[in-house]
Amino acid sequence: MANTYVCPQCNAVVAAPVKDVKRKGVLLCAAGHKVHQSGLSFPGAFIAGLFVGFVVWIITWYVPGWVQQLLSIAMLFRLASIVYWLVLVVRGVAWISKPNPTRALGASSLGMGLGSILSFGLTGLLYYMEFHKLAG
Numbered sequence: 001m002a003n004t005y006v007c008p009q010c011n012a013v014v015a016a017p018v019k020d021v022k023r024k025g026v027l028l029c030a031a032g033h034k035v036h037q038s039g040l041s042f043p044g045a046f047i048a049g050l051f052v053g054f055v056v057w058i059i060t061w062y063v064p065g066w067v068q069q070l071l072s073i074a075m076l077f078r079l080a081s082i083v084y085w086l087v088l089v090v091r092g093v094a095w096i097s098k099p100n101p102t103r104a105l106g107a108s109s110l111g112m113g114l115g116s117i118l119s120f121g122l123t124g125l126l127y128y129m130e131f132h133k134l135a136g
């Protein structure tokens with residue numbers, strides 16, 4: 001399903017989407033609706049989130065204090081992505097009730113949103129404790 005575009009409004013796979021002349025990076029179906037691509041699955045998003053979180057956390061052990069503090073702040077700023085992840089979840093719930101191929105797109109969207117939120121929740125806690133220790 002990766003690299004396939006789906007129009008949830010037409011509920012169809014769009015083989016050759018066209019670029020929107022007004023909005024950069026937006027692809028449209030033949031009827032002019034915005035098309036979407038399925039992203040990572042739940043385990044994919046969860047593992048990717050955990051991996052990034054833990055790798056940066058391990059790096060913070062070997063760098064000077066100020067770099068460590070900057071990295072911790074940067075990782076806490078990933079919290080801003082929660083808005084995007086929540087959009088993925090809401091979309092996923094809306095699309096999953098429809099027939100395929102929109103249903104598959106919804107499942108992917110929901111999985112990616114929940115996987116990202118869960119992995120951030122777990123690693124974010126580490127950074128919060130680390131930052132608290134440095135600040136306090």
Ligand SMILES: [Zn+2]
Nearest residue numbers: 007010029033
């Ligand atoms: Zn369409």
